[in-house]
Amino acid sequence: MTNGLRLTLAQLGWFNTALYVLARLLARASGGRWTLLRYLFVAQYVSDTPLAPLRGADIEIRSASAGDPLPRDYPRPASVVRARYAQGAQTLAAWRNGRLAGFMWLIAGAYQEDEVRARYCLPSARTSWDFDVWVRPEERLGWVFRRLWEAARQHLRRRGVRWTCSRISAFNAASLRAHAQIGTVRLGHAVFLRCGTWQWMIASLRPYVHLSRHPASFPHLMFDLPSQEPPCPHSNKSARY
Template sequence: MLRKLGSIQRQMGAREGSLYLLARVLDGASGGRAGLYRYHLFWQPVPREPLLPSGKGARIAVRPVASEDATLERMPRPREVLRRRVESGDRCLGAFLGGELVGFLWYAEDRYREDEARCTYRLPPGGAAVWDYDVYIDPRRRLSPVFARLWDEAAARFRAAGVQGTFSRISAFNTPSLASQYRLGGRKWGTVTFLRVGNWQLAVSSLAPRLHLSRRAEPVFQMEMPDTGAPTPCAEDQGRGGTAPPAADQRE
């Protein structure tokens, strides 16, 4: 047990590793009635240059997945979750190889409602930013150009729409996705931690409101366009993910 604890803390850091273990204990001891969730919020400028060289990944087709598209039925997500996304007006891009769905990403243009805790992230007005989430790559294609091709197409569409950057949240316990986000130019913009016990929820955030306790209400976090001159995050913030390839789910 002590060896496992030490391994987790070396990978995540002492603070995040301890919170991760507490989250596991809470979930197991309560039968799912209590939980601890900790997210790092990121800002990522839309890249000007593609990740892939010209011609590479050309066999991978990337296109929008509309609300009536049968592709939605093939996504490994609960039908109710997908229905809420469509009803909220969120958009989806799918990556296809020989007609097979091999990846997708979702993004919101106005606000994003958290799906593990009660809260809403409201985007800055004017369309200069979107919230990207649930970036999924078929695990069999993890080492292929699928992710890069999908992200390149998304970035091209964002640039054409005047989007300057994307917000996202990643679990503080998902070190591979955190490392991937930093490699892609992401900057940590804030942190939100949720403690849920039954219907009660406590939110502690680096954003306003910094403290929120309620039984049914939810905090609303207003995102603001970051200062482009802000310093690059320090190495301690970047986690201990090394240079591993992108995880199957980028935004968890």
Template sequence: MSSHPIRIWQAKLCHWVSQIGLVDTLLYAFKRIVCSLSNVVDFDKYYFVSQRLNNAPLLPEGKGKSFDIVEITSDSVPSHPCPRPVEVIKDRYQQGAKCLAVFKLQEFCGCLWFVSTEYKEDEFRCRYRLPNTAVWDFDVYVDPKYRFSPAFLKLWDEASFRLCSEGYKCSISRISAFNPVSLSSHKRMGAVEIGWACFLKIKSLQFSLASIKPYVHLSWRDEAMPVFNIQTTGNN
């Protein structure tokens, strides 16, 4: 009987290793341990991925005709359908972000956000600076009721079409290394990894280690936050 918990632990470990690899599994264990010890400590690892934009829809012809795409402007902040705090919504618009939402018979189904030039990370202290042919997409949300519907592909196809018409070539985003479902879904759509970054924050002290410049960074305040210059691959 005493070995039963050990077998359960081993099974969970093997599952995580098969999903995200040994290194990221160890980092995930580190995150669980340090974050459980104190509420002033936070840790995460992000992969940066680049998704090529194109005018060819991913949604099969004839699908998703009952869904409508609407750009929601900053005038709609008080009644914004995106399930985020009002202050967060305001900050996104102040950064120049745009929001596309998908509706079915006037019922909100989901939304996605994107911004060009630069994006301020909302979980740690840093900025991502983008090439002029790329946008940053973030906080893709689909209501649970519509997660197995054409809502997301309808939304993505419209965003891709609009951005291509404005001259953008790809969309960049960051995904937690500890979210294998999101990573695999992005890869199925053709996204490629272009870098990674780890963040450890203890109160106001933040340490970052990344595969892109600045590779190593230490800061105590917003004025000294790192700025990551994101570069896409030749295929994107």
């Protein structure tokens, strides 16, 4: 067993590692036309306790809008950004020394996924969806991630939101680690297999199984949030994936 495979096993576990290896084999064999993804869906309680008090003071958090120009090195296509704004999404960006250090996106009600064909639906105005949390690689050991989450916490609390939901790639060890640090409640999981224009989904949520043959066909996943707030906002155990 290679050192790389040992590290992946340690970070992801056997099941996710097996799917990750299968995903790479399918992508290679199909010339990139076949894509296998596994998502984990989690919720985090939006507490009234700051996440990172007095840390990362040199990081500036700004709210951007559709009319603002994108930084030249923004790591997402302009067409994807326009589609997110068209859905009503908002973004928070972290800046350090005049350079984009990270960002995250927020949306209320429902979110049309832009990596696979799926729509995520939330049951109440007290919930929100956060997605595409990105931190520049050289900033990932610093305070950018927590400063972004602190800004999001304040923004969501002002709107009366008490739970924010996320989807995490089961193949992204850094994202799994980061969400485990802030504490999450597990909502479900799904596997997507894209083969050209066709897409299969198997999920732990209704409709459980879905086949999409064209862009206008996609599953609607409804997420049930915990009925009560956790007794201590930062004591809820992170999910085991």
